[in-house]
Amino acid sequence: MIAYQHNQPLDARNIARVFDASGIVRPTHDLARIARMFDHSNLVISAWADTTLVGVCRALTDHGYSCYLSDLAVDRAYQNQGIGGALLQHVKEAIGDEVSLILLSAPGAMSYYPDKGFSVIENGFLIKRAR
Numbered sequence: 613m614i615a616y617q618h619n620q621p622l623d624a625r626n627i628a629r630v631f632d633a634s635g636i637v638r639p640t641h642d643l644a645r646i647a648r649m650f651d652h653s654n655l656v657i658s659a660w661a662d663t664t665l666v667g668v669c670r671a672l673t674d675h676g677y678s679c680y681l682s683d684l685a686v687d688r689a690y691q692n693q694g695i696g697g698a699l700l701q702h703v704k705e706a707i708g709d710e711v712s713l714i715l716l717s718a719p720g721a722m723s724y725y726p727d728k729g730f731s732v733i734e735n736g737f738l739i740k741r742a743r
Contacts, residue, residue, distance in 0.1 A: 613661075614659050614660065614661055614666070614667075614690075614693070614695055614698070615659070615660045616657060616658065616659055616660070616698060616699070616702055617657070617658045617660065618655075618656075618657055618702065618706065619654075619655065619656050620656070620658055622650055622656065622658060622665065622668065624643040624644075624646040624647040624650070625643060626665040627646050627650060627665070627668060628640035628643060628646050629665070629687075630665055630666065630667065630668055630685050630686075630687050631646075631668075631683075631685050633687040633688055633689065634667075634685035634686055634687055634688060634691075635688060635720075636683065636684075636685045636718065637718070638683070638685075649670065649682070649683075650670060653670045653671060653672055653682065654671075654672060654673060655670070655671040655672070655673050655679070655703060655706055655707070656668065656669070656670050656671075657669040657699050657702040657703055657706075659686065659690075659695050659698070659699060661690065666686065666687045666689075666690040666695065667685060667686040667687065667690065667695045667696065667699055668683060668684075668685055668699075669681070669683065669684050669685075669699035669700065669702070669703055670682045670683040671703055671707075671713075673706075673707050673711060674711075675707060675708070675711065676710065676711065677710070677711060677712070678711060678712050678714060679703070679707045679711050679712065679713050679714065680714050680715065681700075681703065681713060681714065681715040682715075684696055684699060684700065684715075686699070696724070696728075697728060700728055713730075715730070716738070
């Protein structure tokens with residue numbers, strides 16, 4: 613059984629392990645940066661198989677108008693069990709129906725999100741990070 617936690621403090625090593633095991637590309641060699649990413653996010657949902665972190669969803673929201681979904685990662689050993697969808701559902705419940713949920717998808721995940729209720733948008737802009 614998978615248990616979900618809302619804004620539970622997470623260890624950067626466990627987050628990096630899930631990122632690496634999921635296939636998502638994040639700076640997992642820089643644990644201090646991973647810790648900052650999560651310490652400064654105001655909505656984190658984690659998925660646990662007993663005491664093992666198996667999935668994580670990180671977002672930034674004002675709880676009134678918009679929410680940016682920064683990370684959605686599930687360990688490959690636990691994928692295709694509905695964990696990613698459940699993490700998204702927990703985020704949607706936390707932000708309510710007045711808030712738009714926005715994300716930038718990795719190219720390999722573009723087919724995942726339409727099945728979860730997301731629409732493709734073409735009116736966005738981006739200044740990429742330098743490193």
